Amino acid sequence: MSYLSNSGLTIADLMVEYTGGQLALGRVNLTIPEYGIYTIIGPSGCGKSTLLRAIAGLLQDYHGEILYNGKSIHNQETLIGLVPQSYGLLPWKTVYSNIQIAMNISHPERRNNQDQELQIRHWLELMGIADLASRYPISLSGGQQQRVAIARAFAISPTIMLLDEPFSALDAMTRETLQQLFVDNWQANPTTTLFVTHDVEEAILLGEKIIVMTSDKEGLIELIDNPVFHMKHEDKRNSDEFIQQTRNVRKVMQNKW
Ligand SMILES: Nc1ncnc2c1ncn2[C@@H]1O[C@H](COP(=O)(O)OP(=O)(O)OP(=O)(O)O)[C@@H](O)[C@H]1O
Numbered sequence: 001m002s003y004l005s006n007s008g009l010t011i012a013d014l015m016v017e018y019t020g021g022q023l024a025l026g027r028v029n030l031t032i033p034e035y036g037i038y039t040i041i042g043p044s045g046c047g048k049s050t051l052l053r054a055i056a057g058l059l060q061d062y063h064g065e066i067l068y069n070g071k072s073i074h075n076q077e078t079l080i081g082l083v084p085q086s087y088g089l090l091p092w093k094t095v096y097s098n099i100q101i102a103m104n105i106s107h108p109e110r111r112n113n114q115d116q117e118l119q120i121r122h123w124l125e126l127m128g129i130a131d132l133a134s135r136y137p138i139s140l141s142g143g144q145q146q147r148v149a150i151a152r153a154f155a156i157s158p159t160i161m162l163l164d165e166p167f168s169a170l171d172a173m174t175r176e177t178l179q180q181l182f183v184d185n186w187q188a189n190p191t192t193t194l195f196v197t198h199d200v201e202e203a204i205l206l207g208e209k210i211i212v213m214t215s216d217k218e219g220l221i222e223l224i225d226n227p228v229f230h231m232k233h234e235d236k237r238n239s240d241e242f243i244q245q246t247r248n249v250r251k252v253m254q255n256k257w
Contacts, residue, residue, distance in 0.1 A: 014064035042213030081158030
C-alpha cells in the first residue's frame with residue numbers, strides 16, 4: 001500500500017484483540033488529514049479508548065497499520081500527546097513535576113531551562129490551576145487532575161494529540177471555558193487531533209468531522225461532515241446549524257447504535 005508523505009494519520013484495517021481472543025476493536029479504516037481535528041462518539045465498550053491506545057503505542061499487539069505521513073507511526077519520531085481517561089499522573093510527583101518530566105522526555109534539549117518553566121506556568125495558568133503547582137495528584141479533585149493531564153499534553157506540543165473524554169470530570173462552566181481554549185489553541189497551533197467524547201454537543205463544537213462508532217465489531221463507522229466547527233466558537237451553540245447538526249448526529253446514533 002502506498003501513502004502520500006503528507007497524508008496525515010492513516011488507520012488501515014486496524015483490529016485489536018485482548019488476551020483471550022475477545023475482539024475489542026473491529027476493523028477500522030480511517031484517515032485524519034495532517035492538522036485535522038476529529039471528534040469520536042460511540043457507545044460504551046465499542047473500542048474508542050482501545051483505538052487511542054493503539055495509536056499512542058500503548059498496545060503493540062494489533063492487526064493492521066497505523067501510519068503518520070506514510071510511515072509507521074511507531075517507527076518514527078512522532079510525538080504523541082495522550083490525555084487518558086484515568087489522567088495518567090505520577091502520584092509521587094507534584095503537579096509541576098508531572099508536566100516537567102513529560103517535557104524533559106519529549107524535548108530533552110530544553111531540559112529544565114527557563115523557557116520550560118515559563119511554558120509550565122503558562123499552561124497551569126490557562127487551565128486555572130496555577131495555585132496547585134506544588135500539590136500531589138492524590139490531593140486533587142478529579143476535575144483538577146484532568147486539567148493537569150490536559151496541561152501536560154498541551155505543554156509538550158505534540159504532533160498528534162489524543163484525548164479520551166478530557167473534560168468529563170469538569171463542571172459545566174469550566175468545561176465551556178476549556179472547550180473555547182481548546183479550539184483557540186488548535187487554531188493557533190494546528191495539531192492532528194482525535195478527541196473522544198460522550199457528549200453530542202461537544203462532538204459538534206470541537207470536531208471538523210465527527211466519527212460515529214458502532215457497538216458491533218464489524219468496524220463500521222460513520223463520518224459526518226461538520227460545517228458548524230468552522231463558525232465563530234461563541235456563535236456556534238445558539239445557531240440553527242448547531243441545532244440541525246445535533247439532530248443529524250442523534251439520528252445517525254439511533255440508526256447505528
Ligand atoms: N485490558 C483489557 N483486557 C480485556 N478486555 C479489555 C481490556 N480493555 C478493554 N477491554 C474490552 O475491550 C472493549 C473496548 O473497550 P474500550 O475501553 O476501548 O471501550 P470504550 O469505547 O472506550 O468504552 P467507554 O466509552 O466505556 O470508555 C470492551 O469490550 C472492553 O471490555
